[in-house]
Amino acid sequence: MNPLSWYVGFIGRLAKAVTRADNAVFFKAACSRMSGTVLNLGCGRSTFAKWLDGAREIRVDITRHQGVMVVCDAHALPFRKEAFTGVIMEEVLEHCRNPMLVSREVASIVVQGGRIALSVPFMFPMHDVPNDFFRFTRYGLESIWTESFSIVSLNPRLPGLETFAIPGVRLLHEKNAIKPLALISVPVSWLVWKVILRPLRFMYKGTFLAGGFLLEGERLARKKGEQC
Helix, strand or coil: CCHHHHHHHHHHHHHHHHHCCCHHHHHHHHHHCCCCEEEEECCCCCCCCCCCCCCEEEEEECCCCCCCCEECCCCCCCCCCCCEEEEEEECCHHHCCCHHHHHHHHHHHEEEEEEEEEEEECCCCCCCCCCCCCCCCHHHHHHHHCCCEEEEEEEEEEEHHHHHHHHHHHHHHCCCCCHHHHHHHHHHHHHHHHHHHCCCHHHCCCCCCEEEEEEEEEECCCCCCCCC
16 A cells, blocks of 8 residues: 555544544444344445444445445335334435425334334535435424334534634545645644544533534334324
8 A cells, every 4th residue: 555545544534533423322322222133224335333232233235335234215114114223324314305205114023112213414515416315403303203102312512612623634535626634634623622622522512513413213103094
């Protein structure tokens, strides 16, 4: 591997260390509360198997990747009703054209008392274009998911000043003339975030500034007349 390729890979890991900093803690805890059969919806190349102690993970994506078990669209899930005790969606909902329809599809395949755990971006650059459709406030998430789930937790990730580290590290994913700036902006943004912004997060308790949100919910009892 030549030095430039190594360095690009290195700063790529730094970038993900910032943008997914709160995800690992959240999903590890959420997985510990899941059992049975868990759907990793929109998995890409990720797996949560190491945190799903004893649970079976079914990995699903709209495109074929290594490790994907079922290729399907989240708007039309090909599973029987109440087939899963949990669903995980990491950075998926913003890529769905109809998030409410997806939430109803998820609700139909989760048993009563089953869990969902998901993360979404808020103050975050466009990515995976042209399939990047939405940004969600906490209130938008509540309106989508409370139809069939009770909200167990809903918290910001990268809150407050930490949000300002995101553009600098995301330059690595640009596909234009400014991308080379990422060779400098990523390590500088990571260092500022790690040394200054992250330690000061305790000073900000609001959700006005947030890189995204982390939601955990529990499937409610089905309403009279609701199809399962």
